[in-house]
Amino acid sequence: MAPAVLIENLQKRYGSVVAVQNVSFQIEPGEIFGLLGPNGAGKTTTIRCLCTLSSPDGGRLEVSGISVVDNPRAVRRRLGYVAQEVALDKVLTGRELLQLQGALYHLPKAAIGDRIEKMLDLLDLGEYADRKTGTYSGGLRKRLDLAAGLLHQPDVLVLDEPTVGLDIETRIAVWDFLRQLREEGTTILITSHYLEEIDALADRVGIIDNGNTIDVGTPSQLKDKVGGDRITLRIREFSPPEEAAKAKDLLLNLPFVKEAIVNPAQGNSLNLVVTAENNTLLTIQEKLRDADLPTFSIAQSRPSLDDVYLAATGKTLMDAELAAAGTRDLKKEKKQQMSAK
Numbered sequence: 001m002a003p004a005v006l007i008e009n010l011q012k013r014y015g016s017v018v019a020v021q022n023v024s025f026q027i028e029p030g031e032i033f034g035l036l037g038p039n040g041a042g043k044t045t046t047i048r049c050l051c052t053l054s055s056p057d058g059g060r061l062e063v064s065g066i067s068v069v070d071n072p073r074a075v076r077r078r079l080g081y082v083a084q085e086v087a088l089d090k091v092l093t094g095r096e097l098l099q100l101q102g103a104l105y106h107l108p109k110a111a112i113g114d115r116i117e118k119m120l121d122l123l124d125l126g127e128y129a130d131r132k133t134g135t136y137s138g139g140l141r142k143r144l145d146l147a148a149g150l151l152h153q154p155d156v157l158v159l160d161e162p163t164v165g166l167d168i169e170t171r172i173a174v175w176d177f178l179r180q181l182r183e184e185g186t187t188i189l190i191t192s193h194y195l196e197e198i199d200a201l202a203d204r205v206g207i208i209d210n211g212n213t214i215d216v217g218t219p220s221q222l223k224d225k226v227g228g229d230r231i232t233l234r235i236r237e238f239s240p241p242e243e244a245a246k247a248k249d250l251l252l253n254l255p256f257v258k259e260a261i262v263n264p265a266q267g268n269s270l271n272l273v274v275t276a277e278n279n280t281l282l283t284i285q286e287k288l289r290d291a292d293l294p295t296f297s298i299a300q301s302r303p304s305l306d307d308v309y310l311a312a313t314g315k316t317l318m319d320a321e322l323a324a325a326g327t328r329d330l331k332k333e334k335k336q337q338m339s340a341k
């Protein structure tokens with residue numbers, strides 16, 4: 001069976017800006033695939049090319065074996081796209097908006113009504129359906145957006161930052177809904193820079209940075225690759241720097257401690273990378289006690305996706321985001337986006 005999504009060596013530039021240099025990944029039918037990367041990494045551009053909204057400069061793009069470039073109409077029938085920013089026409093009611101969407105997808109008239117009722121029911125939107133969307137909360141808008149993306153029963157649902165700006169309850173409801181869709185066989189591509197979102201949902205993850213795919217795998221595979229457990233420890237709630245430095249030197253002498261850094265932003269806490277062995281926490285506490293250093297708190301965890309990202313790119317998602325923020329001219333991009341295709 002052809003993969004639900006195939007992206008091979010995708011390239012896309014906007015004038016002199018290289019938005020995507022070399023992005024490649026495949027998504028199997030029925031998978032939730034998470035695309036992870038900081039602002040400006042090329043996620044939205046990749047998705048826009050896949051959804052036939054931008055034309056790629058190079059590479060192979062297919063949906064269920066159908067070429068996106070040669071056969072965009074057939075691809076559009078199989079894809080549902082939920083964009084990052086919701087552009088709802090505020091004077092239409094939810095139901096009217098879905099009717100318009102149905103017409104845009106050329107759904108048979110007789111089927112549209114039933115399908116809309118099903119979507120309203122599925123997303124618990126029934127009681128709001130006849131209200132103008134201008135009165136909707138962010139969560140309701142997102143639900144309506146999902147309904148619109150799903151109206152034509154796409155095989156592949158593409159979601160760009162689906163829960164940004166939503167409260168935690170609505171976010172969890174969206175996650176449950178996406179899992180339910182996967183159970184029913186829908187393939188889902190989701191971008192996010194909420195690491196916990198990708199960790200909770202994705203069967204596999206692709207990390208992109210600077211327009212390139214850096215790594216692809218299950219969250220667990222990627223974490224195993226990074227290796228080692230993380231320990232965060234505090235001598236006191238706010239430790240004096242010299243005490244933290246002394247603890248760091250002591251702990252670096254332990255054979256299982258691979259790295260240790262002092263984090264001044266967190267009260268001079270210590271962040272350690274250790275090989276996963278028994279009794280590491282106990283041994284660390286004993287070592288500190290013998291040197292008359294107390295332990296205020298200590299916790300051990302597996303590497304997170306942020307650690308994976310750090311290992312892959314040499315920076316955390318947060319660092320990369322800050323760096324990208326300084327180099328973007330959002331107004332100019334918006335203008336270009338309107339004129340470009």
Ligand SMILES: Nc1ncnc2c1ncn2[C@@H]1O[C@H](COP(=O)(O)OP(=O)(O)OP(=O)(O)O)[C@@H](O)[C@H]1O
Nearest residue numbers: 014017019038039040041042043044045333336337
């Ligand atoms: N229309 C455009 N014109 C010029 N440059 C663009 C345009 N769209 C995107 N870019 C640039 O291409 C690069 C990739 O942007 P893209 O929006 O694909 O990243 P992203 O990973 O989706 O980021 P975000 O998380 O902010 O949505 C960035 O450097 C961005 O500034």
